[in-house]
Amino acid sequence: MCLALPCRIVELLPGDQAMIDVSGMRKEISLALVDGVEVGDYVIVHVGYALNRLDPEEADKTLALFAELGEAALAEAAGAL
Amino acid sequence: MKYIEEFRDGELAKGLAAAIRQVASPERRYHFMEFCGGHTHAISRYGVTDLLPPNVRMIHGPGCPVCVLPIGRIDMAIRLALEAGVILCTYGDTLRVPASDGLSLLKAKSRGGDIRMVYSSADAVIIAQKNPEKQVVFFAIGFETTTPPTAVAIKQAQALGLKNFSVLCCHVLTPAAISNILESPEVRQWGTVPLDGFIGPAHVSTIIGSRPYEFFAEEYRKPVVIAGFEPLDVMQAVLMLVKQVNGARAVVENEFSRAVTRDGNVKAQNLVSELFELRRSFEWRGLNEVPYSALRIRKAFAGFDAERRFDIAYQSVPDNRACECGAILRGVKRPQDCKIFGTVCTPENPVGSCMVSSEGACAAHYTYGRYKDMDAVNA
Ligand code: SF4
Numbered sequence: 001m002c003l004a005l006p007c008r009i010v011e012l013l014p015g016d017q018a019m020i021d022v023s024g025m026r027k028e029i030s031l032a033l034v035d036g037v038e039v040g041d042y043v044i045v046h047v048g049y050a051l052n053r054l055d056p057e058e059a060d061k062t063l064a065l066f067a068e069l070g071e072a073a074l075a076e077a078a079g080a081l
Numbered sequence: 082m083k084y085i086e087e088f089r090d091g092e093l094a095k096g097l098a099a100a101i102r103q104v105a106s107p108e109r110r111y112h113f114m115e116f117c118g119g120h121t122h123a124i125s126r127y128g129v130t131d132l133l134p135p136n137v138r139m140i141h142g143p144g145c146p147v148c149v150l151p152i153g154r155i156d157m158a159i160r161l162a163l164e165a166g167v168i169l170c171t172y173g174d175t176l177r178v179p180a181s182d183g184l185s186l187l188k189a190k191s192r193g194g195d196i197r198m199v200y201s202s203a204d205a206v207i208i209a210q211k212n213p214e215k216q217v218v219f220f221a222i223g224f225e226t227t228t229p230p231t232a233v234a235i236k237q238a239q240a241l242g243l244k245n246f247s248v249l250c251c252h253v254l255t256p257a258a259i260s261n262i263l264e265s266p267e268v269r270q271w272g273t274v275p276l277d278g279f280i281g282p283a284h285v286s287t288i289i290g291s292r293p294y295e296f297f298a299e300e301y302r303k304p305v306v307i308a309g310f311e312p313l314d315v316m317q318a319v320l321m322l323v324k325q326v327n328g329a330r331a332v333v334e335n336e337f338s339r340a341v342t343r344d345g346n347v348k349a350q351n352l353v354s355e356l357f358e359l360r361r362s363f364e365w366r367g368l369n370e371v372p373y374s375a376l377r378i379r380k381a382f383a384g385f386d387a388e389r390r391f392d393i394a395y396q397s398v399p400d401n402r403a404c405e406c407g408a409i410l411r412g413v414k415r416p417q418d419c420k421i422f423g424t425v426c427t428p429e430n431p432v433g434s435c436m437v438s439s440e441g442a443c444a445a446h447y448t449y450g451r452y453k454d455m456d457a458v459n460a
Contacts, residue, residue: 004226004284004310006084006316006340023082025408032233033349041083044287047172047223048201049230050286052346059339061173061281064229068089069320077099 003044006054007037020045082188084339088311089127097316098132105323111137113322114412115280116259118440119146119310125445127312137319140412141445143258144282146223147174147438149217149365153252153400155180157388158220161249162186162194165391168212170205172227173198179436182396185412202227202234209246218247218387219263224284224303228252228376229349232356234258235378237386247387248376253363255285256293257374259364262411263301276412278322281307283337289347294333309337339429356382366434367410409442416446423447 007029011019016032020043030049031037043050098329105111115121121141124130130139143149148166155168155178162169169186176187190196192266195215199205202219209217221231231248238246259279281294286307287409304325308318325331333342378386387393400406403421408414416422416435426432428444436442439448 008083023098030201030230033229035345035347035348035353044284046226046284048203048229049233051226051229051284051349052340055339058105059084059087062317062339063093064150066097066317068109069317070093073103074096074104078113 116142125449143410231303278304367407406433
């Protein structure tokens with residue numbers, strides 16, 4: 001039950017609520033735990049609450065790092081053959 | 082889905098696997114504990130172990146909220162439903178956990194208990210609003226991720242002036258459990274687990290931040306890498322841990338920088354400390370009594386505390402004798418070491434709590450790993 005998903009905010013609703021899009025399905029969640037969320041932001045949703053905002057720049061950096069480390073390792077492995 | 086699929090990419094996984102093979106020194110063994118059930122699940126589901134060199138071993142930790150809930154706490158919830166006649170609202174995960182007298186919440190429901198599965202703590206508040214003539218209790222379980230939502234629900238109930246809503250608070254704290262694994266006297270009883278480092282929680286850390294783990298890194302000289310719950314996150318964390326071990330370093334590193342900061346979610350932390358205070362001690366399944374490891378509702382909010390409102394004192398109940406959950410939650414044994422794993426105890430008919438939640442070590446191994454072991458035996 002600790003699983004939580006990054007979801008995109010598609011609409012802000014009254015009472016600190018928001019609508020998210022989960023694979024085409026719309027679902028209402030609470031924004032009571034986060035400040036300053038806007039439409040288009042990604043948030044980590046858990047038991048109906050946004051726990052935190054997801055930082056797209058950091059996500060891209062992490063993916064780029066995976067690719068870089070992997071390519072270097074595979075190149076080295078190929079070189080060793 | 083964005084920010085999920087990219088972190089499951091098979092090609093990138095191969096690259097990271099090659100990187101791990103290159104840095105892991107063949108002369109030594111590496112034992113890393115993934116604290117969270119979310120990591121256990123990802124490791125089993127995506128076969129991460131198969132991508133790791135044989136001298137890098139992952140040990141499952143106790144970070145599955147359902148698995149660490151002791152029988153006595155479920156008994157309290159059942160008593161509320163069957164004896165006190167309340168509407169008991171619970172997350173679905175707890176429904177099938179075996180309790181005393183052959184009962185579970187699900188079986189108590191079929192005996193007439195008004196037990197309702199909710200997706201969110203807010204749903205429990207709505208049920209209380211709609212049923213003013215009944216007492217409604219929310220069975221609040223979980224680590225630091227579910228505690229802030231419980232706090233919000235209590236604040237909501239207060240704002241609405243609800244007199245029929247209360248919470249059976251069973252929220253537990255991650256750092257306390259990690260130190261317990263590292264230093265408790267039971268380690269002598271179970272034998273010590275060689276641990277070279279930890280993969281730190283993903284979503285718990287979005288709330289508490291990375292700072293609380295700095296203590297472990299310093300005090301116990303163990304590296305900690307906070308990682309997301311996708312398979313590539315886990316592999317990158319393993320790579321970072323291997324590098325720390327090789328360099329004789331022990332610091333906190335954050336692989337999950339897309340969602341975790343050093344300070345965490347301060348708004349959520351403030352809310353939690355407004356409503357809750359530390360319990361002196363709390364029993365965990367598998368870890369026994371752990372000092373200062375759980376929260377209770379503060380006196381100022383006593384009206385919302387089911388333990389004060391109803392006569393339901395906690396009573397400790399021993400686990401089924403065949404069940405090895407205790408040793409498994411400490412990483413000393415593996416699910417397949419349990420004599421009744423996969424025979425008497427299955428996800429359809431769980432004997433212990435590790436078999437109930439999909440994040441439990443036994444359930445994850447049953448669902449994704451059992452047949453592999455059988456192949457290995459047959460081969
Ligand atoms: S297989 Fe079942 S009985 Fe055995 S340790 Fe796991 S949960 Fe307990």
